[in-house]
Amino acid sequence: MAEPKNWQGMAHFLEHMIFKGTKNILPGVFDQVVEHNGGVTNAATSHDYAHFFLTTASPYLADTLPYLAEILLQAEIAEDEFIRERDVVLEEIRSCYDDPDWLGFQTLCESLYQHHPYGKSILGDESRLRQYSPHQMRCFHRTHYQPQNMTVVIVGNVQQDKALSLVETEFKDFNVPSECPPTGWKAEPPLQEVRRNKMYLQRLEQGRLLMGWVGPGIDKLEDGLGLDLISVILGAGRTSRLVRELREEKHLVWHIESSFSLQKDSSLFTIGAWLDVPYLEKVEDLICDRLVQLQVELISEAELNRAKRLLCHDYIFSTETPGQLAGLYGYYETIASAELSLSYPLIIEKLSPQDLQRIACEYLSPERYAITVMQPC
Known part of the structure; x- marks a missing residue:
C-alpha cells in the first residue's frame, strides 16, 4: 500500500532485488551461507507487507542473521542485476495471465477496489515495470525499509536476551531515509450496486x-x-x-x-x-x-x-x-x-x-x- 500510485509492483520487484546482495555480499553469497548452515530462506509480498524468512538450527542463528540484516538494510540494487531480475519478474507476470483463476480473482479485486491499492496486482504490470529504474527502487527502499516499518521475529530454541542483543547489533545500519512521491490513493467508498x-x-x-x-x-x-x-x-x-x-x-x-x-x-x-x-x-x-x-x-x-x-x-x-x-x-x-x-x-x-x-x-x-x-x- 506504500507504493506511489504509478509505481505498482515496486515492492514485489524489490523483494526479488533484496536477494541480489550488497556491496559486501555478492549475488548468491547469502543463499550459499544459509544453505551451508543447513538453513532455508525465502520471501513473499502482499498488499500489506513484504515477508522475508530464514529457518536454521539455533546454533547457526548468529552466523546467518547478520547476512539477512545486511541484504535487507543495505540492498545494493545494481543496474545490471536490476535488468536481469526484471526479466524474471516479467515472466512471473506473463505466467499469471495463463492462469484463469488468477485472472478472475484480479478482475474481481479491480472491480471491488476502484480507488484503493488492494485492487491492483501485487506484481504490477509489464508496461510500468519496463519504465522503472534502479534509482526509483533505491528511493523506495530507503523510504520504506526503515526501523519504524520493520518487525523482526525470532522463534525457537534461542534465549531471549541473546536474541534481542543479536537483533539490536545487526539491525541498526539503516540507510539515510529518502522520499518517494506521495501514494495518491483514496479510501474505498462503500459499494452501492452489483x-x-x-x-x-x-x-x-x-x-x-x-x-x-x-x-x-x-x-x-x-x-x-x-x-x-x-x-x-x-x-x-x-x-x-x-x-x-x-x-x-x-x-x-x-x-x-x-x-x-x-x-x-x-x-x-x-x-x-x-x-x-x-x-x-x-x-x-x-x-x-x-x-x-x-x-x-x-x-x-x-x-x-x-x-x-x-x-x-x-x-x-x-x-x-x-x-x-x-x-x-x-x-x-x-x-x-x-x-x-x-x-x-x-x-x-x-x-x-x-x-x-x-x-x-x-x-x-x-x-x-x-x-x-x-x-x-
Whole structure:
C-alpha cells in the first residue's frame, strides 16, 4: 500500500532485488551461507507487507542473521542485476495471465477496489515495470525499509536476551531515509450496486463464477472473524451449506467454496464456483438467496460449533512450527499488534448466532457485491 500510485509492483520487484546482495555480499553469497548452515530462506509480498524468512538450527542463528540484516538494510540494487531480475519478474507476470483463476480473482479485486491499492496486482504490470529504474527502487527502499516499518521475529530454541542483543547489533545500519512521491490513493467508498464482469477464455472447459464482498479491516477484528466463521458455514467441506445443497444435492456445480482474507484496511470475502455455463445465473441467485437466509434466520448452535471447531483446529495446526509462529506474530505486529494473534481462538469461541446474523446483514448484501463470470469461448 506504500507504493506511489504509478509505481505498482515496486515492492514485489524489490523483494526479488533484496536477494541480489550488497556491496559486501555478492549475488548468491547469502543463499550459499544459509544453505551451508543447513538453513532455508525465502520471501513473499502482499498488499500489506513484504515477508522475508530464514529457518536454521539455533546454533547457526548468529552466523546467518547478520547476512539477512545486511541484504535487507543495505540492498545494493545494481543496474545490471536490476535488468536481469526484471526479466524474471516479467515472466512471473506473463505466467499469471495463463492462469484463469488468477485472472478472475484480479478482475474481481479491480472491480471491488476502484480507488484503493488492494485492487491492483501485487506484481504490477509489464508496461510500468519496463519504465522503472534502479534509482526509483533505491528511493523506495530507503523510504520504506526503515526501523519504524520493520518487525523482526525470532522463534525457537534461542534465549531471549541473546536474541534481542543479536537483533539490536545487526539491525541498526539503516540507510539515510529518502522520499518517494506521495501514494495518491483514496479510501474505498462503500459499494452501492452489483458490479459485473464477464470474461471469455479459450482454455476454459467449464464456467466459473467468483463473487466478492468488502469486509472490515483489522480495526474491527471481531467482525472479520465472524465473516471467517460464515465462510466455513457456507463453503468449507461437504456438510457446509453451499457445498451440500449446490454440489451434493442439486448437482448444479462441480466445485464451490467460500473464503475470507483478513487485511489491514478492509478484508475480502469471496464465494467461487466451477459449473456448467447454463447454471451460472441460477447459482448466483441461489447464493444471494442463501445470504438473505443468513440475515433472517439464526444459525443453529450445532452448525456454529462445527465451524468454530474447524477454525480453532486450523489455528492450532498453523502454530506447530517455529516458522509458522514467526509468520503469525510478524503478520499481526506489522498490520496491528502481535498480541492480536493470540486473541483469534478467544474471539471465535465467543461469537454467537446473533453476532453472525448482524455481521451478515452489515457486510454480505445480496444487492451490493462484485462478480466475475468466466466462460469458454
